[in-house]
Ligand SMILES: Nc1ncnc2c1ncn2[C@@H]1O[C@H](COP(=O)(O)OP(=O)(O)O)[C@@H](O)[C@H]1O
């Protein structure tokens with residue numbers, strides 16, 4: 001008797017690491033190459049921060065942030081070729097990248113109520129991704145999806161990360177390399193030092209130092225890691 005081909009179970013990949021290590025660029029390319037959905041969880045924390053600023057909530061007031069946290073409706077589109085993010089139906093993909101939002105996002109994302117709500121949203125998106133998903137952020141391997149099939153933790157020297165970031169900012173906002181490096185290290189410290197699900201490498205994550213690798217090399221490395229996991233299933 002002929003047996004039907006066994007369906008390939010959806011693979012869940014978690015990619016974490018600090019700012020500028022290449023999470024977003026790598027994740028989009030890997031998800032596209034392997035036919036996976038893609039979720040940028042940093043964009044969700046940026047979106048809720050944008051909403052707080054728009055609505056006059058003092059982002060340094062954790063209680064005020066917690067009280068308002070359930071009000072905005074955040075929706076993420078997971079096509080790796082065209083990821084989207086809306087708040088109450090408004091496309092905020094541009095406004096969430098301003099320096100104002102970047103400087104306030106660590107305080108908002110440290111509020112436990114914010115993390116609980118966004119974590120629930122992330123888990124429901126991952127559970128609904130039929131063909132598998134690649135989720136990138138700070139606490140995906142440790143907290144959001146601790147049972148992910150593959151966990152990758154990207155690192156890079158502060159110098160490499162600042163150079164990449166200030167390359168992006170050129171022509172838009174401040175381009176000073178020292179200021180970029182300092183702002184980045186401040187955000188690392190806040191994200192790693194918070195009580196609730198801090199930025200951390202999961203024990204079972206594969207660490208990849210991208211300082212001296214090209215983006216293409218990092219993409220190839222992660223594609224290989226996913227394919228190895230798939231072959232074992
Ligand atoms: N390995 C790399 N070498 C050089 N530039 C890189 C590398 N990885 C990413 N970049 C560039 O660095 C910038 C930040 O990358 P991004 O993927 O947004 O990082 P993250 O999501 O970790 O903050 C982007 O402009 C990207 O093109």
Ligand SMILES: Nc1ccn([C@@H]2O[C@H](COP(=O)(O)OP(=O)(O)O)[C@@H](O)[C@H]2O)c(=O)n1
Pocket residue numbers: 018019020041042043045046105106107109110136137138139140187191
């Ligand atoms: N899973 C996540 C993802 C982001 N964040 C927060 O969101 C901020 C912005 O994340 P991001 O991924 O957009 O940052 P960049 O790497 O693009 O600079 C981080 O600095 C964290 O404060 C988080 O707390 N947990």
